[in-house]
Amino acid sequence: MVYFTGGTAYAYPYLMMIPVLLGAAWYLLPGGLIVALVAGVLMALMPLHVDAGTAQSSSNWLIRIAMFMLLGGVAGWLFQSRRQATEERIAVARVDPRSGLPNMVALEEDLLKSLRHRKEGKSVGLMLVRITDITDVMEAMGMDASDELILAMGERLRHAIRGGATAYRFSNAELALIVSDIVPDDLTRIAGRLTEIGEESLQIQQVPIRVQLVMGSSVASEEEGSPESLIHEARIAMFAAIERRLSHSRYSPAFQRRTVHAIQLIARVRKGLAEGEFELHYQPKIRLADGRVCGCEGLIRWRGSDGGLISPGMFMPKVESTTLISPVTRFVVEQACRFAEHETGPGEVSINLSVHNLYDEELLQVIRMLVERLGSRAHTLEVEITESALIGDLEAARQAIQRMRDFGVGVSIDDFGTGFASFEYLRHLPITGLKIDRAFVVGLEEDKRARDLMACMIDVGHALELVVTAEGVETSGQHECLRELGCDQAQGFYFSPALPASEYREWCQGYAARQRLSLDPS
Known part of the structure; x- marks a missing residue:
């Protein structure tokens, strides 16, 4: 376009700023600088006047390259700063500030990813784990102790699942675990392992503490299931376990009908x-x-x-x-x-x-x-x-x-x-x-x-x-x-x-x- 419109002496060369800005937006500071350099070099090859065959002076194309590099650098830095700030806000929004564990926002997002990428013939399960006596710890030792207990229990539960899992803080007294690539019967075995873990004492502020766990679980089939419905079902199952004085209960549609x-x-x-x-x-x-x-x-x-x-x-x-x-x-x-x-x-x-x-x-x-x-x-x-x-x-x-x-x-x-x-x-x-x-x-x-x-x-x-x-x-x-x-x-x-x-x-x-x-x- 620059060549066919008469050369670099006219206004069209400044259209090259568009790809510089796009490079900065897509690839941040490195992208802005590289695209600016390439654009400046390409423009240096263009004549000043095509009809007269007048070549550009060295100062002309060097100034242009410097201007493009400055524009690409500033734009890339601005886009990069904005993206970093956005990522930090997203990271903060996904973390429980007291325990440092991923929170409900992270749970819903990760659960959606697991549901979308589940393997054929396998299911995604969710387990909600309530520490029933965390209130006693809070009253006796304070909020910091209860947060420390949640974090320690989350670490134990995470390592108890084959291949590891992420423990999410669902509420003050509840943790959530996403279990991928399972069949429904696996949840019962997992619940058994988690119950055994609950029987083991934890050292919280140099005090040995034994907690009681109550669990509810739900499974999403291959055809259906959303993060909201899976969380809702697991919560209903957990309340059913509490009501029946069981350590674990799997979701049944009868629970929800009875609840409504x-x-x-x-x-x-x-x-x-x-x-x-x-x-x-x-x-x-x-x-x-x-x-x-x-x-x-x-x-x-x-x-x-x-x-x-x-x-x-x-x-x-x-x-x-x-x-x-x-x-x-x-x-x-x-x-x-x-x-x-x-x-x-x-x-x-x-x-x-x-x-x-x-x-x-x-x-x-x-x-x-x-x-x-x-x-x-x-x-x-x-x-x-x-x-x-x-x-x-x-x-x-x-x-x-x-x-x-x-x-x-x-x-x-x-x-x-x-x-x-x-x-x-x-x-x-x-x-x-x-x-x-x-x-x-x-x-x-x-x-x-x-x-x-x-x-x-x-x-x-x-x-x-x-x-x-x-x-x-x-x-x-x-x-x-x-x-x-x-x-x-x-x-x-x-x-x-x-x-x-x-x-x-x-x-x-x-x-x-x-x-x-x-x-x-x-």
């Missing part, structure tokens, strides 16, 4: 309470010494809009971890007191309190007012508290239980034997009863060790002058074993499931008639 359904149910709880969809059913308790009904347990039930009952397992675990537990428990207490107020039959009406209820001052005042309304029948109300409600603050639990005892309400330890309570706890708590979990009832008929253990638990209760109740009795053999071992009370499907109030009264009448008939056949 549970969310919808929880959103309807307050409306259900307001519209009278909840009701209390009563399961009878039998005094084993004479076979008579000695009370019942009030159990909450939710009757949906279609008239069918919604299983408590579908909503109560979530309700217990939210503020909804207060209105739900208040409903249970009110219904139980109303039932006890009008019930002419013998025995107590038991209801369950969660750990949150135990320290709810407003709820305790409601119980006090309702019990005062019962007057002389105040002793007919009993509350059952699980052992887990006792482990946080024994003294606070003792005070709350004593207040209910002062109201005239009986207090029993529910699911005894499966939680954390010890004989030392039992000695200090002002309780009136023990309720032995169904897990200890199942093997009574065929397992001598189960019977010996049950006998021991019954003796402990009696030694502390407590009423001992066994739940989950389903066979006549279990009933007979408990009677022979001296258990005070029993409840379970062998006698009756939980029934609505009217059906419960009818059942009690029929049961009493059958008892009289068995004692006096004539």
